[in-house]
Amino acid sequence: MRIHQYEKIWIAGAMILIVGFIVTITYGSVGLGITMIGDEEETIAPDELNDDEQFGEPRVEQVGENEYAAYVVAQTFIFQPDPIEIPANNEITFYVTSRDVIHGFYVPGTNINAMAIPGQVAELTVEFDEPGEHGLICHEYCGSGHHTMEGLIVVQSEDEFDLTELSAETPDTVAPGEQIQLNATVENGQLEPLETTVNAEIGDQTFQQDLTVDGKSTQNVTFTADSTQLGVGEHDWTVTVDDYEETGTVEVVSNETDEQAGGDES
Amino acid sequence: MTALFVDEYPAEARLVKAAFLSSFIAFGIGALFGIIQALHRTDIFRFIDSIKYYTVLTGHGVFLVIAFTIFFLVGLYQWAVTDSLERGPVDIRFTWFWYGLMAIGSFLAAISILAGFLEQPPMVLGAELRANVLFTFYAPLEANPLYYIGLALFLVGTWLAGIDWFRTWWAWRDENPGERIPLRTFMVLTTMMMFFLGSVGVIVSILVFILPWSLEITESLNPLLTRTLFWFFGHMIVYFWLLPAYLLWYSVLPKLSGGRLFSDPLARVVFILFVLLSTPVGIHHQYMDPGIAEGFKFIAMTNTMFLLLPSFLTxxxxxxxxxxxxxxxxxxxxxxxxxxxPWRNPAFTGMALAGLVFAFGGFTGIVNAGMNINYLVHNALWIPGHIHAQVGTATALTLMAGSYWLVPQLTGNRLVGRQVALFQVVLWFVGIVFMTNSMFRAGLVGVPRRTAEPQYQGFEYDVPVGSMGELNAQLALGGTLLFISAMLFLVLMLLTVFNNDSEPIVDGTLPPALSGPEDSPQVLDNLRLWFGIAFALVVLAYALPLAGIVAQSGLFGQDIPPFPVSSEAVMYLEFGLDYVGALVT
Amino acid sequence: MHTSPAKLLILIALSLVILVEGRTVLAFFGINIPPLETALIGLVIIATLVIWAIRPLRGSPTKSE
Amino acid sequence: MGSRVSREIGHDEYDPWGTLSLIVIYFVALTLMWLFTYFVEFIGNTPTVMGMIVPVMLG
Incomplete structure (x- = not known):
């Protein structure tokens, strides 16, 4: 074959470019540790998502020191959970699947980009350096409401972030002289023990108790108030743990009324 | 001056004209849909419902990259084979048969798409007639079966066209034993070998999985499998769009420049490389897909990078x-x-500017193909930027420029408005630069593709330079220029067709290459060998990923029912909310 | 005429393209040209090119193309 | 068709050095654009999907 000298030079140049591109990308993979979404995850049938241990309740979970897993379900036309709250400076592994059609999982302004394919689970690990809010959008056409499909990723500072959940309850009504029991439950979803203080108010009575909740467990606290001191009528109560607050009311009713309204409590 | 093509081969010229007519009709509708999108998604002028936007988007894709490009391709290739072998097809009725199949197929697909504009689409084949599933028709989004039937007929027609050209060549070979395949026929045959190999994916996807499933013969399918089969075809098809432009660049452009093709042997090498490499790279469209191992993605990446070689040689x-x-x-x-x-010649200028856009648009393709860097751009507006630079200009502008040269030879009429034609191709060039520049920049800040309203409530794009408003204005301006240019082209074509009683001032002869086929080894013409190697490469690249996908979630997936795309957004919102409700309680 | 109308058209097109792309490149280096100024620069370039092209040549006017 | 050939140039007397010059510019442009897009646009567009430091922990 007769090939002109100049063209031979260019063929060599073209090969240098091609190899150069491949070398750069390989450097990105090996040198910088950028991984591709792979096939490591088990497949999952979309109609079994609700019964699945991980996707039945889409959530963020701590799985190790500085490591979190976020189970995300994409479906027409929402993401679950929404918002997705995660800590900064921690490794977050997103597990993304779809309940119905093919969706996208894309955080504009970042390199977080994946397809959510029914039956498949995309696994991608990222780390946000700074607290802040990022939009999360579906970037694959998924039906008529595709353009409304968005979520929010809230990156909190490491100190601020927790997986604490607070719930509290009292009876709706008590008779005068009975004790009002306020039950508060503090759940710690993180691995580290949670040392905190529970503050409660029932009417004008205040309570305080220090509490240590072990990692991945719950603790109950009960505060008791005397209804006679509070008097007949409605009383607001509040429980706070760190930034979480639960409120409600309890009513102290006179005996006659109580009898008339008997059975309300049961 | 030699005889015009229309005088020498009147029967073949009729077919080429019919193919070009279909192509230009599709081009007109597609261009109209294009400007609607440019104005809608930038929120500059919205006169349709955002739900209908996806009907427009599907139409834009299918009419332009299936009907416009491929109808032009079959017309151009019929001309190339006839003109370079100096003989017609073995049986012209067969030629009209495949054209008819393609026409019926595209008509059915077009009807099912356009029915999306109706408030109350009719029921056809047990489902509402609509096909808002885009050009990629990713299952489990479901279109009316008619859409898939139309696509299948179109594909079959295209296969038969390839077979027709092979038959013509076999007949010619018997009449001219021992002669080298003329270059243009060589390009046609290699393109079609590439198409035969690569379209197997989409044909299997439609006939085995999607069509039976949309007719409720099968109950489930594997979305990753049909998606992978689509992309098995989906990157080959981009070269199927491009190679007609290559044929014009290699055969007509040197002549228009006043010279001769520099090297016939390297042109052959380029087309062989496309046969070998354009199919085993499809996984580079699936870098972000779960269920495909990173190793396969890496192999697809290296293959794709070597696929740059034929374009660099070109x-x-x-x-x-x-x-x-x-x-x-x-x-x-x-x-x-x-x-x-000869810059005043619109045919030359159009092709030269198309080549310039291709050279730099090619860079964005390298980014797309670059595996990990694909995280930056996957499904962002960058991607349509790339597509519009490549198919939308390298191919479309070359085809328009080629028409200015070819249509007078097909009709026997002189081209009307040469100066306007020059302005038209230059306008396209300016329009595409405005539009794609905006798309690339918007893509880099995270604006997604394929959406009616890339404006979200929960966040703002972080535009480091300028503003979203400016990017939108630039995109809409570019889109408008392109639309005007497209309409100018169609008007000039129409006027030329009716410009009777005139003599074209076109010389249809193409000069021989400076370095002719005699400078290349005979083995380049051994099509069987190249097809065999190409087949082996495809098996190597795809056997394991496909086996992996099937092994993981089965040939027919895990209970994945169809998901008809209705215009009733509310229905699906409720569907989604039901799940949320179920979770909360 | 310094050049043919066809070449003038191409030159205008190329200068617009260089303007649009050049503006993006400059932005990477922190030099931002607002849209209005860009449009003005574009008009100035086009005007300059047109004036240059139609300015009569000294000596014998050549006619290329 | 305006192809006013003023001289015939054969294969052996033609050296496309204008093409070579253009293609060298193209080579440089591609290299610069690639380096910029990869190392500034892509690497700077954090966060990026990274391998887990202790991938076996979850397995």
Whole structure:
């Protein structure tokens, strides 16, 4: 074959470019540790998502020191959970699947980009350096409401972030002289023990108790108030743990009324 | 001056004209849909419902990249085979048969898409007639079965076209034993070998999985499998769009420049490389897909990078052929020869500008193909930027420029409005640069593709330079220029067709290459060998990923029912909310 | 005429393209040209090119193309 | 068709050095654009999907 000298030079140049591109990308993979979404995850049938241990309740979970897993379900036309709250400076592994059609999982302004394919689970690990809010959008056409499909990723500072959940309850009504029991439950979803203080108010009575909740467990606290001191009528109560607050009311009713309204409590 | 194509081969010219007519009708509708989108998604002018936007988007994709490009391709290739073998098809009725199949197929697909504009689409084949599933029709989004039937008929027609050209060549070979395959026929045959191999994916996907499932014969399918089969076809098809432009660059552009093709052997090598490499790379469209191992993605990446080679070779050969013309026309100097090129000829200028856009648009393709860097751009507006630079200009502008040269030879009429034609191709060039520049920049800040309203409530794009408003304005401006240019082209074509009683001033002869086929080894013409190697490469690249996908979630997936795309958004919102409700309680 | 109308058209097109793309490149280096100024620069370039092209040549006017 | 050939240039007397010059510019442009897009646009567009430091922990 007769090939002109100049063209031979260019063929060599073209090969240098091609190899150069491949070398750069390989450097990105090996040198910088950028991984591709792979096939490591088990497949999952979309109609079994609700019964699945991980996707039945889409959530963020701590799985190790500085490591979190976020189970995300994409479906027409929402993401679950929404918002997705995660800590900064921690490794977050997103597990993304779809309940119905093919969706996208894309955080504009970042390199977080994946397809959510029914039956498949995309696994991608990222780390946000700074607290802040990022939009999360579906970037694959998924039906008529595709353009409304968005979520929010809230990156909190490491100190601020927790997986604490607070719930509290009292009876709706008590008779005068009975004790009002306020039950508060503090759940710690993180691995580290949670040392905190529970503050409660029932009417004008205040309570305080220090509490240590072990990692991945719950603790109950009960505060008791005397209804006679509070008097007949409605009383607001509040429980706070760190930034979480639960409120409600309890009513102290006179005996006659109580009898008339008997059975309300049961 | 030799006889015009229409005088020498009147029967074949009729078919080429019919194919071009179909192509230009599709081009007109597609261009109209294009400007609607440009104005809608930038929120500059919205006159349709955002739900209907997806009907427009599907139409834009299918009409332009299936009907416009492929109808033009079959017309151009029929011309190339006839003109370079100097003989017609073995049986012209067969030729009309495949054209008819393609026409019926595209008509069915078009009807099912356009029915999306109706408030109450009729029921056809047990489902509402609509196909808002985009050009990629990713299952489990479901279109009316008619859409898939239309696509299948169109594909079958295209296969038969390839078979027709092979038959013509076999007949010619018997009449001319021992002769080298003429270059243009060589390009046609290699393109079609590539198409046969690569379209197997989408044909299996439609006939085995999607069509039976949409007719409720099968109950479930594997979305990753049908998606992978689509992309098995989906990157080959982009070269199927491009190779007609390559054929024009290699055969017509040197002549228009006033010179000769620099190297016939390298042109053959380029087309063989496309046969070998354009199919085993499809996984580079699936870098972000779960269920495909990173190793397969890496292999697809390296294959894709080597697929740059034929385009790099083309850049040199074609520019050198142009330079040869310029120097024969008296051009001098290192760069001054560029001035000696026939810039006032719209056919030349259109192709040259298309080539320029292709050279730089190709860069964005390298980014897309670059595996990990694909995180930056996957499904962002960058991607349509790339597509519009490549198919939307390298191909479309070359085809328009080629029409200015070819249509007069097919009709026997003189081209109307040469100056307007020159303005038209230059306008396209300016329009595409405005539009794609905006798309690339918007893509880099995270604006997604394929959406009616890339404006979200929960966040703002972080635009480092300028503003979203400016990017939108630039995109809409570029889109408008492109639309005007497209309409100008169609008007000129129409006027030319009716410009009777005139003599074209086109010389249809193509000069031989500077370095002819005799400079290349005979083995280049051994099509069977190249097809065999290409087949082996495809098996190597796809056997394991496909086996992996099937092993993981089965040939027919895990209970994945159809998901009809209705215009009733509310229905699906409720569907989604039901799940949320179920979770909360 | 310094050049043919066809070449003038191409030159205008190329200068617009260089303007649009050049503006993006400059932005990477922190030099931002607002849209209005860009449009003005574009008009100035086009006007300059047109004036240059139609300015009569000293001596014998050559007619290329 | 305006192809006014003023001289015939054959294969052996033609050296496409104008093409070579253009293609060298193209080579440089591609290299610069690639380096910029990869190392500034892509690497700077954090966060990026990274391998887990202790991938076996979850397995």
């Amino acid at each position: 850049a040199f050969t074609v520019v050198a052929s142009m330079e040869h013309g310029a120097r024969q026309r008296g051009g001098e100097g290192r760069f001054n020869w560029l001035q000696a090129l």
